[in-house]
Amino acid sequence: xxxxxxxxxxxxxxxxxxxxxxxxxxxxxxxxxxxxxxxxxxxxxxxxxxxxxxxxxxxxxxxxxxxxxxxxxxxxxxxxxxxxxxxxxxxxxxxxxxxxxxxxxxxxxxxxxxxxxxxxxxxxxxxxxxxxxxxxxxxxxxxxxxxxxxxxxxxxxxxxxxxxxxxxxxxxxxxxxxxxxxxxxxxxxxxxxxxxxxxxxxxxxxxxxxxxxxxxxxxxxxxxxxxxxxxxxxxxxxxxxxxxxxxxxxxxxxxxxxxxxxxxxxxxxxxxxxxxxxxxxxxxxxxxxxxxxxxxxxxxxxxxxxxxxxxxxxxxxxxxxxxxxxxxxxxxxxxxxxxx
Numbered sequence: 381x382x383x384x385x386x387x388x389x390x391x392x393x394x395x396x397x398x399x400x401x402x403x404x405x406x407x408x409x410x411x412x413x414x415x416x417x418x419x420x421x422x423x424x425x426x427x428x429x430x431x432x433x434x435x436x437x438x439x440x441x442x443x444x445x446x447x448x449x450x451x452x453x454x455x456x457x458x459x460x461x462x463x464x465x466x467x468x469x470x471x472x473x474x475x476x477x478x479x480x481x482x483x484x485x486x487x488x489x490x491x492x493x494x495x496x497x498x499x500x501x502x503x504x505x506x507x508x509x510x511x512x513x514x515x516x517x518x519x520x521x522x523x524x525x526x527x528x529x530x531x532x533x534x535x536x537x538x539x540x541x542x543x544x545x546x547x548x549x550x551x552x553x554x555x556x557x558x559x560x561x562x563x564x565x566x567x568x569x570x571x572x573x574x575x576x577x578x579x580x581x582x583x584x585x586x587x588x589x590x591x592x593x594x595x596x597x598x599x600x601x602x603x604x605x606x607x608x609x610x611x612x613x614x615x616x617x618x619x620x621x622x623x624x625x626x627x628x629x630x631x632x633x634x635x636x637x638x639x640x641x642x643x644x645x646x647x648x649x650x651x652x653x654x655x656x657x658x659x660x661x662x663x664x665x666x667x668x669x670x671x672x673x674x675x676x677x678x679x680x681x682x683x684x685x686x687x688x689x690x691x692x693x694x695x696x697x698x699x700x701x702x703x704x705x706x707x708x709x710x711x712x713x714x715x716x717x718x719x720x
Contacts, residue, residue, distance in 0.1 A: 467528075
């Protein structure tokens with residue numbers, strides 16, 4: 381692993397390919413899809429992609445460390461349900477939002493403790509809490525939908541800056557993105573995550589506090605999932621127990637599409653965000669082309685398979701070529717010309 385915490389060059393090339401594909405898709409969409417370049421549509425594209433992007437930030441760090449959290453969408457739904465229930469009880473929104481964020485911390489902490497203290501696999505744990513958190517959300521709010529949140533909060537979550545295509549919520553996201561990039565790629569903490577993902581036992585023998593760092597990651601992931609739940613309820617002006625259902629599939633697909641290795645230890649946050657906006661752009665284009673929601677889910681599933689297989693196939697091809705070069709006999713030197 382490089383000293384800077386960045387992965388090997390083959391993964392960087394995959395990230396670069398995803399970024400280049402995003403640019404190509406954007407250019408083709410501007411040129412061929414009616415209404416795509418409209419400022420309002422671009423604002424919708426960014427706003428609808430932000431929930432995926434927000435959770436992708438901590439999910440990238442978590443997958444780099446060799447773990448995963450599939451309960452993020454249910455945590456977001458639970459946060460939104462609690463937000464709606466407390467608002468119905470007359471509590472101030474300024475009090476509700478911090479409580480919802482604290483709830484996300486608790487949800488993430490539960491996942492982290494089950495994984496790090498009991499040694500349970502994160503895939504199994506978070507599948508279980510996925511169902512549990514969604515069930516609790518239904519108990520809290522039932523089938524009600526709360527829509528009458530304060531206007532300024534709805535405007536911040538769904539509005540855009542002047543006549544531009546930039547949503548009000550996008551600059552704060554860029555700040556969070558910058559923090560995550562620095563944390564993963566420019567700090568000892570981030571370098572330790574790559575080491576843990578590449579080999580947990582070796583990292584532990586090297587003196588890294590593996591359990592503590594994973595517990596922090598799960599807790600931060602719960603916090604960001606809860607923040608996403610608050611944003612979702614305000615952006616779509618509706619708090620329901622089933623908010624963000626299926627969002628975990630989009631997050632995982634986007635992160636893996638961006639070159640983050642599911643086995644841990646490889647990837648860049650830039651590649652993950654490129655994967656997020658590539659997926660968001662494709663979903664927006666399909667909506668403009670009146671592609672059904674079911675077909676969009678199929679496309680997301682196909683991209684998830686491609687994102688898992690692609691880097692592995694590329695690595696096998698590169699290894700096979702390297703093996704052939706190593707096995708090739710050295711060139712025979714030419715005989716010197718006779719001296720006349």
